[in-house]
Amino acid sequence: MAVPLEQALAVMVSTFHKYSAKQGDKFKLSKAELKELLTKELPSFQSKQMDDAEFQKIMSDLDVNKDNEVDFQEFACFLACVAMGFNDFFKDQRQKQLRKK
Numbered sequence: 001m002a003v004p005l006e007q008a009l010a011v012m013v014s015t016f017h018k019y020s021a022k023q024g025d026k027f028k029l030s031k032a033e034l035k036e037l038l039t040k041e042l043p044s045f046q047s048k049q050m051d052d053a054e055f056q057k058i059m060s061d062l063d064v065n066k067d068n069e070v071d072f073q074e075f076a077c078f079l080a081c082v083a084m085g086f087n088d089f090f091k092d093q094r095q096k097q098l099r100k101k
């Protein structure tokens with residue numbers, strides 16, 4: 001029986017492969033694959049509709065080795081950044097709650 005953190009890690013890997021396998025290199029996300037993944041799997045990350053320039057900026061930030069694809073290592077760094085953002089949000093909320101008491 002899988003526990004939540006192990007399940008979350010498995011979801012990170014399987015989600016990456018679900019999109020990376022669609023076209024071209026099966027183990028890397030192309031720009032189109034990354035865009036589809038962000039839109040469908042991280043809708044709250046895309047709270048406002050991202051325009052092409054913003055998406056291009058994210059793509060070039062993530063593509064550390066500049067091969068125009070996002071491999072799993074690059075994707076994992078991105079997820080870590082998103083997780084840190086969630087952690088900051090959680091900490092802010094928690095501090096607000098504590099101040100009210």
Ligand SMILES: [Ca+2]
Binds near residue numbers: 064065067068071
């Ligand atoms: Ca890359």
